[in-house]
Amino acid sequence: MKAIAKPAGLAVDARHALGEGAHWAHHEAALYWTDIEGARLWRHTPATGVTDDWAMPERLATFAICEDARFVLLGLASGLAFFEPASGVVRPITDIEPGLNTRLNDGKCDRAGNFVFGMKDEAAPPQPVGGFYRLNADLRVERLPLPAAAIANSIAFSPDGGTMYYCDSATRTIRCCDYAPDALPTADRLFVRLGDARGEPDGAAVDADGGLWSAHWGGACVVRYDASGHETERLAVPTTQPTCVAFGGPLLDTLYVTSARIDLDAATLASEPHAGGVFAAVPGRRGLADTRFQGMPR
Template sequence: MSLAVRVAHAHPHLLGEGVLWDEREQAVYWTDIAGSTLWRLHPADGSVTHWRMPERLASFALCKAEGWLLLALASQLAFFQLDQQRLIPLHAIEPGLSTRANDGACDRQGRFVFGTLHEPAVGAKQPVGGFYRLHADLRLEKLPLPGVAISNSIAFSPASDRMYFCDSLARKILCCDYGDRLGEPRVFVDLDGIAGEPDGSAVDAEGALWNAQWGMHRVVRYLPDGTEDLVLDLPARQPTRPAFGGPDLKTLYVTSARDGLTATQLADDPHAGALFALAAPVAGLREPRFAGSPPHHG
C-alpha cells in the first residue's frame, strides 16, 4: 500500500529507534542508539532538541512524573530529567554478559518491559539475553521468556492482556497471555520466508500490530489473529520502529537506520536514517507512562 510518506526529520541517524509520542507536549521522541543521542521534535513548529547521553540509549518510556523519562541505556536503567539533564541510575542490565539493552515499551499498567541484545566479541549473536520488567516500586523482574539474541517487537494489546515480542534473528513474532504472570509463548506471525527481519512494533486502537521490517522497506499491519492486513511501503531499506502520534493519534512516525549499509546501498537509499511520518488509516493508542517515580521525587 502506497501512502504519502514525508521526511519529518532528515538527520541521517546511524541507528534511529525507540520512537514514541508524548501527548502532553505534542512532541515525538526517538533515539539514535549508535549516536548515544535522544531527540525530540515538536511538529507544530518544527523545533528540534537533542540530548547527548553518557552511553548508547536503546529505548525509553515517558513517565507519569512531569519532565522525566525512564531510559534503557546500554548497560543500565536510569531516570532522566529533561530540563536539568539529570541522570539517576537505577539498575545494571545483565552485568557480566556481553549484552546491551535494546527494545522496550511500557505496558498499560505502567510497568516498563525491555529486552537485551547480544554483542559478542567474535562470532554470531546467540540467544543469551533476556526480557525484563521494571515495576512501579522500581523492582526489576526477569520475565520467564525464551533467551534472545536481538529483542524486538515489544508491544501490548489494548487491554494489556497480550504481549508481543520477538528475537529478530529467529524471524518469528511471538505473543503470550500477559498480566502479573505470563502465559506460554506462541507464534503470532512466522516471517521465516522474508529477506529481512522483524524490528519494532506498535499496536493501534483496533488491536492490530504494526511491525517495521528491517531490510524490507516496509511496515506491515497484522490483525489480532496474525493475518497480514496491509503493507506500507517506505523510502528506506531499514525501518526500525513505528509509533502513532499527532493530536488524533493518526500520524504514523517511523524511525530508520543507516547502520550496515554499503556506500552503494546508501546511494540508492538517500533517506536512510531519517524519521518518517505518514497519515495512518486507523488511530493509535495513547503511549502508556511508567508509573514509578524517581527516587526523592514526589
C-alpha cells in the same frame, strides 16, 4: 493484504546511524526517539518544526516518558536510569545483565505503566542469551519467563493489556503471550512467521483496533497484522532499514517510522539519501496513547 497507496514521507532528515525507539509524547505533542550509536535522545515538535536533542552518558537503546513528565526513563546500554531533561541530571537505577556481553535493546510500558524490555547480544553473530525483564513502578526488576533472545524486539501490548507481543529478530518470527501486569506471562506462542524473503521484525506498535504494526528491518516496509496474525496492510518506507513505529499527531492517526544507516553500503546510501531519518504516513488507522512509566526517582 492491502498496500497503502502513499508511502511514508520524510518527516525529519536525521540521518542517524541507528535511529530507534519512536515514542509520541501526547502531553507535549512531540515525537521522541533515540540514535543508539550516537548516544543521544531526540525530540521533534511537528507544530513548530523544532528538533531538540540531549547527549546521553552511553548508548541509549530505549526509553519511556514518565507519569511525572519531568523525567524520562532511560534504557541505556548497561542499565536503567532516570533523566531530567531540564537539568540534564541522570539518576542510575540498576545495571542489567552485568555478567553478559549484552545491552538493552527494545522496551515499552505495559498498560499499567510498568516498563517491559529485552536485551541484545553484542557478539557477532548475536546468540540467544539475553532475557526479557519488567521494571515495576516500585523500581523492582524481575526477569520474565520467556525464551532468551539474540536481538529482543517488537515489545507491544494489546489494547486491553492482556496480550504481550515480542520477538527475537534473528528468528524472523513474532511471538505473543498472555500478560498481566501483576503476574508472570503465560501461554507463550507463535504469532507470526515472516513470509517475505528478506527482512526481520523490529520495533512494533498496536493500533486502536488491536492490529500490530511491525517495522521490517531489511524489508523497507511496515506491516500490519491483525490479532489473529494475518497481514492486513503494508506501508512502503523509502529506506531499507526501518526500525520502529509509533502513532502520533493530535488524533494519533500519523504513523512515525525511525530508520538506520548502519551497515548500508555506499551504493545503497546513494540510492537512499534519507536513510536514518524519521518518516511519517497516514495509514487510515489510529493508535493508542502510550502509557507512561509510573515509577519515580527515589
